[in-house]
Amino acid sequence: DGGITQSPKYLFRKEGQNVTLSCEQNLNHDAMYWYRQDPGQGLRLIYYSQIVNDFQKGDIAEGYSVSREKKESFPLTVTSAQKNPTAFYLCASTRDPGQAGNQPQHFGDGTRLSIL
């Protein structure tokens, strides 16, 4: 079955440590996204990538970094510079709208990050 896999589902981090969240998709989607959700809030965009080896900052990119070396993978690193990293992190992907027209983003099941 095609889909988006995020791992791990739960992640704990000590203060001062960097941690990397995995996102893999086998949908052959071109664009991938990282969002953060806090309690009672909508999803806020951290980073997105429309093509391999290229990515753009979203609304809350400070303290995060990404890479897009392969079409299928878009890992997110939460660095020690992120002052409030405890949140639910969601990865999404979609096809290239230039080829496919308007297409919805499809989401993984998320990773919950907590600070010890």
Added chain:
Amino acid sequence: DQQVKQNSPSLSVQEGRISILNCDYTNSMFDYFLWYKKYPAEGPTFLISISSIKDKNEDGRFTVFLNKSAKHLSLHIVPSQPGDSAVYFCAASVDSGYALNFGKGTSLLVTP
């Protein structure tokens, strides 16, 4: 600055009745609108979308209405079922290749 607003944090509806979830937006450049359903500790699931060239889109029990002049859209669920109980997010983008702007969600409870 919240560009997509869902002003009702929660809604309770009886089974079999209509659920109407509302969403307002401020950015007139938005031309693609979506509704997602989300359960706790899971990713959002896409429900239905509409582009700005339409004012209505229907998929089974779900209908989305778009009023561009009022910058307002709504999701109608008819008839509502207990399994519809979840948080519903409205989202919008300039086009689907770009990032989505989400509302804060409306928690729907459908009671038997």
